[in-house]
Amino acid sequence: MSYLHLAIVSPLLFAIFIPFFHNGFRRVHTGWFALPLPILLFIYFLSFLPETMSQKTVMASLEWIPSLGMNFTAKVDGLGLLFALLISGIGALVILYSIYYLAKDKERLNHFYVYLLLFMGAMLGVVLSDNLIVMYAFWELTSFSSFLLIGYWYERERSRYGAQKSMLITVFGGLAMLGGIILLYVMTGTFSMTEIILSANQIFNHALFIPALLCILLGAFTKSAQFPFYIWLPDAMEAPTPVSAYLHSATMVKAGIYLVARFTPVFGESSVWFLLVGGVGLLTLIWGSFFAVKQTDLKAILAFSTVSQLGLIMSLLGVGAAALHFEALDDNIFTIAIMAAIFHLINHATFKGSLFMAAGIVDHETGTRDIRNLGGLIHLMPITFTVSLIGAFSMAGIPPFNGFLSKEMFFTAMIQVTEMNIFNLETWGILFPVLAWIASIFTFVYSMIFIFKTFTGKFQPEKLAKKPHEAPIGMLISPLILVSLVIIFGFFPNLLSNSLIAPAMAAILPNLLGAGDEFDVHIYFWHGPNLELLMTLGVMVLGYILFKTYPKWGNIYKRIPEGLSLNRLYDGLLKGSQTGSNKLMNRYMTGSIRSYLLYIFGFFIILLLGVLLRENAFKVDTSNVSDIGIYELVLVLFIAVGSISILFVKSRMTSIILLGSVGYTVSLFYVLFRAPDLALTQLVIETISVSLFLLCFYHLPKLRKLETRMRFRLTNAVISIGVGAVVTVIALSAHSNKLFDSISQYYVENTYVEAAGKNMVNVILVDFRGFDTLFEITVLAIASLGIFGMIKLKNRGKEG
Amino acid sequence: MLEVVIWIALLCCSLSMLGLIYRVIKGPSTADRVIALDSIGVNLIAITALFSVANKSTAFLDIILLIGILAFIGTVAFAKYLERGEIIENEPNR
Numbered sequence: 001m002s003y004l005h006l007a008i009v010s011p012l013l014f015a016i017f018i019p020f021f022h023n024g025f026r027r028v029h030t031g032w033f034a035l036p037l038p039i040l041l042f043i044y045f046l047s048f049l050p051e052t053m054s055q056k057t058v059m060a061s062l063e064w065i066p067s068l069g070m071n072f073t074a075k076v077d078g079l080g081l082l083f084a085l086l087i088s089g090i091g092a093l094v095i096l097y098s099i100y101y102l103a104k105d106k107e108r109l110n111h112f113y114v115y116l117l118l119f120m121g122a123m124l125g126v127v128l129s130d131n132l133i134v135m136y137a138f139w140e141l142t143s144f145s146s147f148l149l150i151g152y153w154y155e156r157e158r159s160r161y162g163a164q165k166s167m168l169i170t171v172f173g174g175l176a177m178l179g180g181i182i183l184l185y186v187m188t189g190t191f192s193m194t195e196i197i198l199s200a201n202q203i204f205n206h207a208l209f210i211p212a213l214l215c216i217l218l219g220a221f222t223k224s225a226q227f228p229f230y231i232w233l234p235d236a237m238e239a240p241t242p243v244s245a246y247l248h249s250a251t252m253v254k255a256g257i258y259l260v261a262r263f264t265p266v267f268g269e270s271s272v273w274f275l276l277v278g279g280v281g282l283l284t285l286i287w288g289s290f291f292a293v294k295q296t297d298l299k300a301i302l303a304f305s306t307v308s309q310l311g312l313i314m315s316l317l318g319v320g321a322a323a324l325h326f327e328a329l330d331d332n333i334f335t336i337a338i339m340a341a342i343f344h345l346i347n348h349a350t351f352k353g354s355l356f357m358a359a360g361i362v363d364h365e366t367g368t369r370d371i372r373n374l375g376g377l378i379h380l381m382p383i384t385f386t387v388s389l390i391g392a393f394s395m396a397g398i399p400p401f402n403g404f405l406s407k408e409m410f411f412t413a414m415i416q417v418t419e420m421n422i423f424n425l426e427t428w429g430i431l432f433p434v435l436a437w438i439a440s441i442f443t444f445v446y447s448m449i450f451i452f453k454t455f456t457g458k459f460q461p462e463k464l465a466k467k468p469h470e471a472p473i474g475m476l477i478s479p480l481i482l483v484s485l486v487i488i489f490g491f492f493p494n495l496l497s498n499s500l501i502a503p504a505m506a507a508i509l510p511n512l513l514g515a516g517d518e519f520d521v522h523i524y525f526w527h528g529p530n531l532e533l534l535m536t537l538g539v540m541v542l543g544y545i546l547f548k549t550y551p552k553w554g555n556i557y558k559r560i561p562e563g564l565s566l567n568r569l570y571d572g573l574l575k576g577s578q579t580g581s582n583k584l585m586n587r588y589m590t591g592s593i594r595s596y597l598l599y600i601f602g603f604f605i606i607l608l609l610g611v612l613l614r615e616n617a618f619k620v621d622t623s624n625v626s627d628i629g630i631y632e633l634v635l636v637l638f639i640a641v642g643s644i645s646i647l648f649v650k651s652r653m654t655s656i657i658l659l660g661s662v663g664y665t666v667s668l669f670y671v672l673f674r675a676p677d678l679a680l681t682q683l684v685i686e687t688i689s690v691s692l693f694l695l696c697f698y699h700l701p702k703l704r705k706l707e708t709r710m711r712f713r714l715t716n717a718v719i720s721i722g723v724g725a726v727v728t729v730i731a732l733s734a735h736s737n738k739l740f741d742s743i744s745q746y747y748v749e750n751t752y753v754e755a756a757g758k759n760m761v762n763v764i765l766v767d768f769r770g771f772d773t774l775f776e777i778t779v780l781a782i783a784s785l786g787i788f789g790m791i792k793l794k795n796r797g798k799e800g
Numbered sequence: 801m802l803e804v805v806i807w808i809a810l811l812c813c814s815l816s817m818l819g820l821i822y823r824v825i826k827g828p829s830t831a832d833r834v835i836a837l838d839s840i841g842v843n844l845i846a847i848t849a850l851f852s853v854a855n856k857s858t859a860f861l862d863i864i865l866l867i868g869i870l871a872f873i874g875t876v877a878f879a880k881y882l883e884r885g886e887i888i889e890n891e892p893n894r
Contacts, residue, residue, distance in 0.1 A: 634814045638821065645825050657824055657833050661840055671848050676859040680866055687870045691877055
């Protein structure tokens with residue numbers, strides 16, 4: 001176990017001690033105990049930077065289940081390290097923020113930090129695992145800890161609903177991903193990501209390639225809230241704001257992005273991958289940005305905005321995968337999409353984290369998050385306003401901040417789609433930049449709504465639950481750090497380029513890495529008046545007009561969305577499956593033994609007859625049948641007459657007597673076929689069971705004593721005749737297909753010699769096969785004890 | 801010669817069994833049926849005995865005795881059931 005493994009699981013281990021800290025040091029906010037760990041982890045992960053910058057990967061393996069090829073192999077490359085830094089860095093900031101956000105004496109802080117640390121460890125495990133099964137295990141752990149965090153205020157109904165919804169959707173995707181991992185294992189014979197990438201070329205034409213691709217993408221799309229699985233994310237906003245900031249903007253929703261980036265070398269050359277990742281990403285982008293404008297809740301705006309920005313990153317990854325088609329790196333301009341994706345990934349984590357924290361501050365200090373009640377807070381909360389302004393401008397892509405740079409690169413990448421000469425993109429590739437541009441306009445509009453509806457306009461103190469004032473400084477530290485990063489990355493983007501982005505690109509596009517330095521050229525190249533700049537200007541102008549005229553055209557939302565609501569579809573599906581399965585259950589589980597017997601015998605007929613017909617096994621062979629004598633015929637006649645008349649008699653007493661006579665005739669059959677022991681036993685047992693029947697019928701309740709003939713039902717008749725026919729056919733066929741001689745000759749020869757007995761039946765019962773007899777004795781003992789118990793204990797229960 | 805005699809005797813027994821089974825099915829009262837059943841038992845004794853003779857076997861002689869005992873016990877039980885409504889009476893002081 002290396003330090004790296006320890007670092008990955010340290011949050012999980014540390015979570016064990018949180019309750020002790022919480023209970024032991026009541027006066028200190030539990031968050032202070034949790035805070036040092038992510039800081040330490042962040043510093044530890046920073047120490048890997050020199051190695052990833054020189055294109056090295058750090059691998060450390062720990063045996064888990066080596067016989068199944070499952071080892072906890074930790075791998076640090078550019079992509080994993082980028083995510084690990086995001087997780088630990090933003091994790092530290094979020095814990096610091098939550099210390100001031102969550103009250104010490106009102107909240108169950110031990111729960112909160114245990115869940116949060118669980119999540120942090122799980123997330124680190126996802127991004128740093130090389131073995132896919134281990135990655136899947138951590139992946140599910142993120143789903144579970146996210147479920148716990150969303151349902152943190154479990155006494156609220158909306159929280160429980162949101163937690164359940166996100167659980168169902170992400171676990172659905174997670175299971176699909178497991179299927180994809182198994183398919184990959186079937187194709188490549190390994191769970192190791194590194195080895196799968198090496199064998200990517202061999203599996204490209206495999207029959208399971210497309211199913212594996214779809215399964216993996218399903219996992220990524222559900223986790224990263226892509227269309228149409230984004231619906232859990234807005235409902236996850238019921239979580240405490242630090243959770244929303246951490247999980248639902250910076251880390252967990254990027255697990256799907258990570259997955260797509262990670263699998264790009266494997267699947268990227270497929271046109272299905274390009275279309276699905278690029279297309280769904282773009283659709284999510286425009287859908288999310290369009291509906292974000294409609295929201296009135298600050299966190300709902302941010303949730304839809306997250307959906308839309310994730311779609312942006314996803315579409316960039318899809319477009320960037322097309323770079324794999326062009327071998328020559330010299331003129332491979334398409335790698336810029338991957339670079340834009342990574343850059344925007346970092347940018348989004350910074351500005352979205354700060355915006356969530358700002359929204360949390362507004363909520364915390366005014367008691368509401370509804371923009372219809374807010375307004376005019378600019379003088380009361382100047383620092384929060386500054387934070388929000390920088391974050392929102394960066395989100396909208398306005399020049400001095402980092403969002404501008406990634407938005408420019410996004411446009412560049414999208415314009416390049418039109419220049420690609422693969423997948424018929426010459427004809428309809430123009431859709432990519434146009435849709436991206438429209439989505440950016442909506443992004444601009446909701447960013448402006450977020451900032452100006454909250455902080456400018458009329459101050460409405462009567463609508464607010466609290467008297468608003470600026471947040472305590474502790475709460476502002478984290479968002480301030482994040483917005484400083486927004487500004488720093490905006491002015492000095494090359495801080496990131498060589499340290500984080502280039503290694504991450506090398507991890508996503510490993511096969512293009514003939515000359516490793518080539519990626520850097522594009523990163524420096526971000527200036528110049530060009531088409532992208534014009535597009536940004538257009539976004540700002542049109543966005544401003546749309547923002548100003550929003551009251552006029554906002555009505556269209558009242559008409560469109562209701563019909564297109566995917567939430568309604570989800571609720572309907574959930575409810576439909578519940579009522580559907582209920583109906584199904586009620587339909588066939590009637591509670592009547594009669595119908596269950598009908599099912600049992602019906603399937604009996606279908607299965608046995610079906611097998612007989614399919615195997616063509618029916619055969620009648622009369623070669624080894626002995627002659628039928630007159631005695632047998634007469635006895636068969638007796639039994640047949642007795643059995644059939646049982647069906648038609650009126651009185652129960654008569655049917656008992658008829659049953660008895662059938663039993664006695666059977667004993668006569670034993671006599672006829674020379675089985676004296678059987679005949680003896682049969683006679684005694686028949687007598688006893690007849691008297692037991694009599695005993696039962698005497699005790700039947702008076703009301704039901706009305707004796708009627710059995711009613712006739714056609715299904716019952718068909719089924720019973722069918723069972724009889726099937727059994728007869730099988731008996732005939734079995735007798736005709738005798739393959740081996742009997743082994744009874746051994747008993748005939750050895751009964752006296754070996755076992756010193758002349759009665760062969762008895763010698764078999766107690767000598768050759770005495771074990772059966774022992775347990776039949778046991779059966780009788782149990783039956784008699786059971787009867788005794790039923791009779792005696794019932795009476796005792798009445799007395800007691 | 802013996803074969804023929806046994807054959808005829810078995811035939812007679814079978815015919816009487818048929819008649820008795822008719823009575824068991826038809827019998828207007830339960831008592832008729834019980835008597836018919838008892839007689840079936842006696843017929844069974846006869847058939848078993850004839851069969852033993854025909855097969856030259858002594859293995860079935862136990863069965864003759866057993867049928868005799870059972871037919872007696874069974875008939876007594878039925879009779880008591882019809883008379884008292886139960887077969888084994890509870891002791892009055894329990």
